[in-house]
Amino acid sequence: MKERRLHKSFGDRLLEGVLSLIAVFIFCVFFLLIYKFVIGSLPAWQHIGFFKLVSRQWNLVRGQYGVLPLIYGTFVTSLLAVVLATITGVALAIVLSQYDWPWFNRPMLLFVDGLSAIPSVIYGLWGLSVLSYFHLSVGMYAAGVILALMVLPTIVSTVRKIMNAVPEELKQGALAIGATKEEMIHMVVLPYALQGILGSAVLGLTRAIGETIVIVMVLGFRGQTLTSVLVNDFALRTHALVTSSLYEVALLLCLVAILTSIGGRLLVRSAKRGQRVPL
Numbered sequence: 629m630k631e632r633r634l635h636k637s638f639g640d641r642l643l644e645g646v647l648s649l650i651a652v653f654i655f656c657v658f659f660l661l662i663y664k665f666v667i668g669s670l671p672a673w674q675h676i677g678f679f680k681l682v683s684r685q686w687n688l689v690r691g692q693y694g695v696l697p698l699i700y701g702t703f704v705t706s707l708l709a710v711v712l713a714t715i716t717g718v719a720l721a722i723v724l725s726q727y728d729w730p731w732f733n734r735p736m737l738l739f740v741d742g743l744s745a746i747p748s749v750i751y752g753l754w755g756l757s758v759l760s761y762f763h764l765s766v767g768m769y770a771a772g773v774i775l776a777l778m779v780l781p782t783i784v785s786t787v788r789k790i791m792n793a794v795p796e797e798l799k800q801g802a803l804a805i806g807a808t809k810e811e812m813i814h815m816v817v818l819p820y821a822l823q824g825i826l827g828s829a830v831l832g833l834t835r836a837i838g839e840t841i842v843i844v845m846v847l848g849f850r851g852q853t854l855t856s857v858l859v860n861d862f863a864l865r866t867h868a869l870v871t872s873s874l875y876e877v878a879l880l881l882c883l884v885a886i887l888t889s890i891g892g893r894l895l896v897r898s899a900k901r902g903q904r905v906p907l
């Protein structure tokens with residue numbers, strides 16, 4: 629028995645050491661990535677200057693390196709996608725978690741799970757072919773609609789799990805005092821899941837910000853985002869200053885995605901721990 633305990637203790641220490649090495653490795657890769665982007669973008673900051681970098685024109689052929697239109701395009705498409713996906717996703721999560729409708733819930737769960745497995749290029753082709761009937765085949769609105777479909781599974785899955793975690797006594801208590809089911813959802817379920825809804829929206833925003841192939845296919849020449857510029861202008865690296873400006877865009881995109889991801893995960897974690905809005 630003593631040998632088994634010693635052996636188990638050694639195995640625990642070995643596992644802890646391996647996991648620690650993996651964590652250190654991931655941190656080193658992250659640090660090297662940020663370090664490479666920072667070093668690579670320094671010539672752009674030094675030779676172009678801050679005010680030109682935040683100007684309203686981006687055209688590498690003409691020597692214009694302003695990132696404001698890229699930031700604008702990124703947040704317009706991403707926020708539009710998150711708003712559409714959050715409204716639809718919360719409504720679906722309420723139905724899937726609070727109503728026992730097998731004829732609807734089972735097919736809808738399969739549909740939502742299937743959306744997360746579809747490659748991005750298929751979404752892009754779908755947008756170019758289907759949305760053309762609504763005169764939305766290209767442009768920021770089309771990109772926002774398609775991104776909303778891609779973000780929808782994340783929001784539905786997260787919000788549904790949090791709504792399923794609402795204590796049954798809270799719901800039964802609301803029903804016992806005469807509330808209808810809809811009033812119970814409004815008074816109990818939604819306030820309990822509020823932070824989780826916000827967190828899932830931020831996670832969806834991170835996904836939308838980092839999406840590339842759909843933006844390149846659907847946005848066309850009617851706008852620019854941080855990701856589309858990295859793809860479309862990568863072949864224009866004719867000199868070091870152009871390359872440095874692309875490193876600057878990559879650094880900005882990386883920082884925005886990381887910060888939004890951290891914020892979303894913290895909100896979801898606090899909601900799961902029961903730090904919710906009081907009734």
